[in-house]
Amino acid sequence: MGRTSNAKERLMNAALELIWERSYGQVTIDAICDQAKVKKGSFYYFFDSKSELAVAALEENWANCNKAKWDKVFSASTSPLERIRSFFQFSYEGQVELQKEYGQVLGCACFSLGSEISTQDEAIRVKTQEILQRQIRYFESAIRDAQAEGSIPAGDATAKAKCLFALFEGSLGQARIQNDLEFLRVLPETAMELLGAKALEAVAG
Amino acid sequence: MGRTSNAKERLMNAALELIWERSYGQVTIDAICDQAKVKKGSFYYFFDSKSELAVAALEENWANCNKAKWDKVFSASTSPLERIRSFFQFSYEGQVELQKEYGQVLGCACFSLGSEISTQDEAIRVKTQEILQRQIRYFESAIRDAQAEGSIPAGDATAKAKCLFALFEGSLGQARIQNDLEFLRVLPETAMELLGAKALEAVAG
DNA sequence: CTTGTAGTTGACTAAATAGTAAACTAAATC
DNA sequence: GATTTAGTTTACTATTTAGTCAACTACAAG
Numbered sequence A, B: 001m002g003r004t005s006n007a008k009e010r011l012m013n014a015a016l017e018l019i020w021e022r023s024y025g026q027v028t029i030d031a032i033c034d035q036a037k038v039k040k041g042s043f044y045y046f047f048d049s050k051s052e053l054a055v056a057a058l059e060e061n062w063a064n065c066n067k068a069k070w071d072k073v074f075s076a077s078t079s080p081l082e083r084i085r086s087f088f089q090f091s092y093e094g095q096v097e098l099q100k101e102y103g104q105v106l107g108c109a110c111f112s113l114g115s116e117i118s119t120q121d122e123a124i125r126v127k128t129q130e131i132l133q134r135q136i137r138y139f140e141s142a143i144r145d146a147q148a149e150g151s152i153p154a155g156d157a158t159a160k161a162k163c164l165f166a167l168f169e170g171s172l173g174q175a176r177i178q179n180d181l182e183f184l185r186v187l188p189e190t191a192m193e194l195l196g197a198k199a200l201e202a203v204a205g
Numbered sequence C: 001c002t003t004g005t006a007g008t009t010g011a012c013t014a015a016a017t018a019g020t021a022a023a024c025t026a027a028a029t030c
Numbered sequence D: 001g002a003t004t005t006a007g008t009t010t011a012c013t014a015t016t017t018a019g020t021c022a023a024c025t026a027c028a029a030g
Helices: A007-021 A029-036 A040-046 A050-073 A080-102 A109-117 A122-148 A157-178 A187-195 A200-204 B007-021 B029-036 B040-046 B050-073 B080-102 B109-117 B122-148 B157-178 B187-195 B200-204
Strands: none
Touching (some): A007 A050, A050 A109, A080 A122, A187 B157, B029 B050, B080 B157, B157 B187
């Protein structure tokens, strides 16, 4: 009952886009409102602060957008190593698109935001950590499957997943700082090497 | 002639410390002045903006502090793999100290700052990129030496160095976000594995 | 010991930003 | 179609922040 609106969603989308493109600290509430075409009064109707909006935006973006993408790429009907290889391939292609659209390599919004203000805002810290952990679990599961089928050597799958994820986020960060996609282009092969993929040629097609 | 002062150095040190601990966006010129015990008028006597101060602080910190540390760790009188292993060991220990001092894992100031604001401030982007590139060269040179002596497999040393560096920075970022040093503790071994070190046990002692 | 000058101070202005409140509007439901 | 209520708008205040300026101070060198 009462008036309906998608202003809340518009605010979350605008916030995430601006924070990704610029950074948390460089984005004002006014700027988010402008981008979302929402007046500031409405902003404070839905959220108490920029921090609260950011947390909501991160979760919404995962639940309604990224989760499905990860589920698809890491589908159990794809071979484990191919899941990982194609994940890095899609990530690269996604960044290519972003660079075209924004004139800049943007990297990973969640990691950049988390690293920026984890020491200053506990709620955002917890939410970014949470989402990053979810992502690592996709790696972990694929690695375990690959080990089970013998396409990579046995070993601590959790540790390998963290390692692969650090490589991924480090590369995205470098790509953003240098505004250069080369770091990401080679990731599919680098990842296979790092895991010690035995049937490299078969997987890489 | 005229009055002498170390206010410029105090400003650079304060800026780097605060940016490292918080982030670029969360640190105001007033806060830097307070920390440095310098009045704002003096700030503008030495620098035109926060951005200019940050660039100067990054370079000063490398030239007068970090360069010597890297030179020592990557000394040619140490075996190539031991250079790399001990680099990660020292990095870990440094972060342990920082966590004690600040109550937080801080990670890498240069990478965090670069990633935060590379899309918004070209001067800072260039300076962070420059310093990170210098660091990668230490890795590259050690990897080449290790390959030459046969302690790791041959291969593209530049690519391997970038990969190792991405792993390093990604791990520091994760450690900061999660405020957990575990990511860094295991890096010495992880790095050796990643490089395919043949005499792992000998090097690791 | 005086003079030139590098550096300091505090008080100021202007602008950006966060946050508030009360009147207003539109649609869902009865 | 009256009523309720979710959502909108505008104009406002208060605060923080960047940036300026002119008077002031201390020291190094002649």
